[in-house]
Structures are given as C-alpha cells and as structure tokens.
Amino acid sequence: MSAFPFDIAAASVLGREHARAGRNNQDALCVRASEHGLVAVVADGCGSQPCSELGAQLGVRRLVQAALQRLAEGERVEESTFLPGLREDVLCLLGELRADLGRDALGDFLFTVVGAVVTPEKTLVFSAGDGVWALNGEVHPLGPFPGNAPPYLAYALIRGDEVPLAARALVPTEDVHALMLGTDGAVDLSRLATTRIPDKDEPVGPLSRLWTEDRYFANPDALRRHLTLLNRESVRADFEARRMVRTPGLLPDDTTVVVLRRRMGRA
Template identity: 30%
Template sequence: MAWHVCAAAAIGRSHVDGGLPCQDAFARTCEGEVLIAVVCDGAGSQPRSHEGAQALSADVVASIAARVRDGAIAPSATLEAMTACGRDAIAAARAALAVRATEEGAALAHFAATLVGVVADRDGGWFFHVGDGVGAALDEAGACTVSLPENGEYANETFFVTGDEWEAHLRVCPIVGPVATVLLMSDGAMPFAMAKDLASPYRAFFDPVVRYLASVDAESGSQALLGTLSDPRTDTITSDDKTLLVA
C-alpha cells in the first residue's frame, strides 16, 4: 500500500522572539512502496544550523533513496546492512557539508544538527538516529516501536551529525511489521505528540490527527499539520521549533 505522507515544521516562540529562523528541516520521498524520510533539528546555539538541517535531511534521503532504487538496500535488510547504509549516507552528507563550510570560511560546527530517519515498507524497516527527536512506528492495533532520543549529561544536551563522535552515537532500531503508521519528530514536538514515558504517541493528540490526515490529500494534510504545530497554544508547552512527519 502506498504511503500517504504529511509533514510540517513550525517555528518556535523562542526563535520568533530571538529573531532566529526555524532551525528544523525534513525531507521525504517514496521509492515504490518504500518510505525514506528524515527530520533534522539544528542546534539553537549555532548560526547556520538551519542550513545544516536542510542540507543533511535532503542529502541523506536522496542517498538512501538511490540505494533503494538500485536494489542495494531494502527495509528487510540485516541490521549490519542497515547500519552501514545509514552510516554511509550520513557520512557522505556530512562530508559535503564540511566541503561547503571550508569553501565559505565557516566551521562545520556552525551547521550542527541532529537527525532521525526511517526506511520502511508495510512489512517493517528501520530507524536511524543521531541525537534527540523521536521515531515511532505503529501497527493497526497500536503496538509501537520507538527510536528514543539520546541526550548528554544534561537533558538539554544532545549529539550532532557534525560532531567528531557522531558515528559512536549512530543508533539503528529495527521495525517489525506490519506497519500502519510512521512518525518522525523533532524534540520540540515531543511534549505534546508523545506520551510522557515516550513509549508511544500521546493518543489524545495522535488519534484525531491521523484520522484527519487520512481524509485529505497530502498537501492539504501538511498545511493542516502546519496549522496545528503553529497554534499559539503549543507555546505554553514548548518554545522550540516543532517538526512532525506522519506517514
């Protein structure tokens, strides 16, 4: 069954107040029945992290999509193959960003961003993850596989693709199908989109959103999702940028 993908990124109140751009970004595509998607969250402390998030998400999705198209990787691949594919795609995107930074007289760290991505069909797949944010996959009964955020010593610390130790923090989480719904989100969406224990989506938010998105086309659904994420009521929950992808 084809994927119906809706996604949006909304600027957070703290970014509006501070004159900063939205530093989240996402990219997604489908190769036949395979979904490839990435959400990146740029570091608030870095001046060009929004550019890093945009470049990393787009490049990683394009790289993995090409491998899926060529038959080099599939959602049913082994953990070893999954890990190698995610690592190679991220490494190539990171290297391209490093070249850009050098050419423009910037530090690679200026483009710092986290990354959570998915490659899946309806029979299963895998999440790949560096830093915070969440990936979740649910079956029709609501059973959930979650790729959890990784933070540092403190809750507001995390790890970035641009960091020297990024490979040590690359995590791959297999998804056992059947898969009804896939979610990717930045940490700004987590407080209202995930249950407090992060074991599953927050059903009071998730269920009506998914029902509505299924009733409209992807473009209309993405616009509606942007409206939900931009609702001023979310500012009482989080001041951060908020990105949510629902497939």
C-alpha cells in the same frame, strides 16, 4: 508516492522561544519516494549556532537523496553497511562544504536526525541525537542528553567523535500501520494532552491524534495549521481585574513532525 500504501502528513512550526528571540525555525524535514522506497527525515539544528537551519536543511536533503540512491543501486536496509554508508554520504557533503567555506562554517552543520526508510519489504527507523519516533502507537522519546547536548554527526569533522546513525527499528513493512518521526519539540507536544488549546475550550489531546484523525491526511495543510494554533499567543480581557491576560504558545521549541499512516484497505 502512490506506489506505497501510506498517506503522509508533515509540518514544521517555529518555536515560541525562537519567535521571541527573532530567530528562524532551525528544524527541517524532507520526504521523497521512488519506485524503490520512501524516505522521510526530520532534523533539528543546534540552537546555539546562528544559522544551524542551513545544516539541518542540507542534512535532510542529502540523507533522503543518498538513501534513495542506495536503494536504486540494490542496497537493502537490513544490510549492516546501509546506515554507515548514509552517514558517510552526509559527512562527505559537509566535508566538501568545510573545504569551500572554511572550518568556521562547521558550527552551522550541527543537527540531530530522526528518519525512516520504507521499502516494500522492510522499514528502517534510525536516528542521531534527540527527538521522538512512534511506531503503531508506541512512542519512543530519544534523549534528553546530559547538558542538553545531543551528539551530532558533524562532530566527526569537528572533534573526531564517531557519532553513528543508530538503527531504532527494523520491521516488515506489512506490519507498519502508523509511523511518526519528530524533532525534540514534538516531545513537548506529547506532554500536552490535557492542556487547553489557546483561545479554545478543548484540550490538545494525545499525540496519537496525529495518526488517528483523518483530517491531517485529507488536507495537506491541516497539520501545520494545528501546530500553528497550538503555538498562538492568546490574549483576553479580565474585566474583573481590569487587565489583559496573555497566555503564551504551548510549544517552546521548534516542532517538526512527519506522520505516515497506512491507507484503509491497502496491504
């Protein structure tokens, strides 16, 4: 990824409520690069499905692979056919899996998407469903949707809905200084600025810390450790009341974040 002037931090943590229910992390992320571009995608599997992490993992990998392949074949992100082509690439994979595994498997292929394709000339941000993205410090939540039911790409195969991959931003790459992609759990994170970190006498701080603080890019595990710390249950003794006080983790939902930050001194 050194061909592009961005440092990358990425992490995913299990949400508090999923941990209590004994469920897996249903989020996924994938970041890859070639000489043609850098692609990053996060996804959130439908919480009501037992194995939606499967669809989320397959979805992010297929989107990233397909985007890089299209760039290698000379397609440009600003072309009107780029995102519809990516959508069809994913639906073709899911359609093949339905044929092999049966229609019942389609429920596990329900996932939201927030992604970006970065080329030397242009940067495209896109989504389907809820989540959050931020460009140069300006944060853009996606959703919520009525009934907490975001549109999923796989609805095209289940009930014929034409859910698109929607373009959220198309800007010159030279104007991109910081870009964040997050699942809807990161929306909860954005609301915690003044909340105290469990077992620490300091606030979580604003979401902008994720792209302004060097530590998240200096250590590849720093972002994961930070999110894990926020979601750790705190237990302390209240001696005056003679009881134990439990403070739950701060992130109720699975939380996944990818952050790109321009390297200092690089154009």
